Amino acid sequence: MQGVARNFFTLAIMFAILGMMLGLQMAMSQDHSQLPTHAHIMVLGWVMSAVFAFFYxxxxxxxxxRLAPVHFWLSAVSSVGLVIGLFMIYGGNLSADPIAAVCSMGFFVATLLFAYIALSALWGGQTSAARAGAH
Ligand code: HEM
Ligand code: HEM
Structure with missing residues (x-):
C-alpha cells in the first residue's frame, strides 16, 4: 500500500486511536455529551478513510x-476540521459552528469528487475493456 492509499490508511489509524480515546473518556466519565464527535471520528474518520485506503x-x-491526491487532501483537511468543530460545539463553544459548517461542505465536495473518480474508473474501464472485445 502506497501513495494515496497509504495516506488514507494513516489518517484512518489516527482517527481510530483518537476516537477510541474519546469513547473511553466518555465511558469513564459517564459524560456522553461528545457522542456526535466520537461517532463521526469513528465512522466518518476511521471507517470511511479505511474504505478509501482499500478502494484505491x-x-x-x-x-x-490525478484527482486522487486532491480527494485525499480535501477529505483530510475537512474531516479534521469537522471533528475539531464538533468537539468545540459539543463542548459548549457554539462559535465553532461555522468551522463545522464549512468543513462539512468540504467533506461533501470531497465525497462528490470520490464518486466521480470511483465511478469513472469503474465504468470507464469497463467501457474500454468492452471496446477491446473483452467480456
Ligand atoms: C475503545 C472503544 C470504544 C469506546 C470506549 C466507545 C464508547 C462509546 C460511548 C460511551 C458511546 C456513547 C453511547 C451512548 O451514549 O449511547 C459511543 C457511541 C458510539 N460509538 Fe463508540 N466506543 C468505542 C469504539 C467505537 C468504534 C470502533 C466505533 C465504530 C467504528 C464506534 C462508533 C460509535 C457510534 C456510531 C456511536 C453513536 C451511537 C448512537 O448514535 O447512538 N465506537 N461509543
Ligand atoms: C459531512 C457531512 C455530515 C454532516 C453535516 C453530518 C451531520 C450530522 C448531524 C447533524 C447528526 C445528528 C447529531 C445529533 O445527534 O445531534 C449526525 C449524526 C450521525 N452521523 Fe453525521 N454528518 C455528516 C456525515 C456523516 C458521515 C459521512 C457519516 C458516516 C460515515 C456520519 C455518521 C453519523 C452517525 C453514525 C450519526 C449518529 C450519531 C450521532 O447522533 O451523532 N455522518 N450527523
Missing part, C-alpha cells in the same frame, strides 16, 4: 487518477 489499490485506474 483495488481499482488501479482510480489510484492513478
Amino acid at each position: 489499490p483495488l481499482v488501479p485506474a482510480a489510484g492513478h487518477s
Whole structure:
C-alpha cells in the first residue's frame, strides 16, 4: 500500500486511536455529551478513510487518477476540521459552528469528487475493456 492509499490508511489509524480515546473518556466519565464527535471520528474518520485506503489499490485506474491526491487532501483537511468543530460545539463553544459548517461542505465536495473518480474508473474501464472485445 502506497501513495494515496497509504495516506488514507494513516489518517484512518489516527482517527481510530483518537476516537477510541474519546469513547473511553466518555465511558469513564459517564459524560456522553461528545457522542456526535466520537461517532463521526469513528465512522466518518476511521471507517470511511479505511474504505478509501482499500478502494484505491483495488481499482488501479482510480489510484492513478490525478484527482486522487486532491480527494485525499480535501477529505483530510475537512474531516479534521469537522471533528475539531464538533468537539468545540459539543463542548459548549457554539462559535465553532461555522468551522463545522464549512468543513462539512468540504467533506461533501470531497465525497462528490470520490464518486466521480470511483465511478469513472469503474465504468470507464469497463467501457474500454468492452471496446477491446473483452467480456
Ligand atoms: C475503545 C472503544 C470504544 C469506546 C470506549 C466507545 C464508547 C462509546 C460511548 C460511551 C458511546 C456513547 C453511547 C451512548 O451514549 O449511547 C459511543 C457511541 C458510539 N460509538 Fe463508540 N466506543 C468505542 C469504539 C467505537 C468504534 C470502533 C466505533 C465504530 C467504528 C464506534 C462508533 C460509535 C457510534 C456510531 C456511536 C453513536 C451511537 C448512537 O448514535 O447512538 N465506537 N461509543
Ligand atoms: C459531512 C457531512 C455530515 C454532516 C453535516 C453530518 C451531520 C450530522 C448531524 C447533524 C447528526 C445528528 C447529531 C445529533 O445527534 O445531534 C449526525 C449524526 C450521525 N452521523 Fe453525521 N454528518 C455528516 C456525515 C456523516 C458521515 C459521512 C457519516 C458516516 C460515515 C456520519 C455518521 C453519523 C452517525 C453514525 C450519526 C449518529 C450519531 C450521532 O447522533 O451523532 N455522518 N450527523
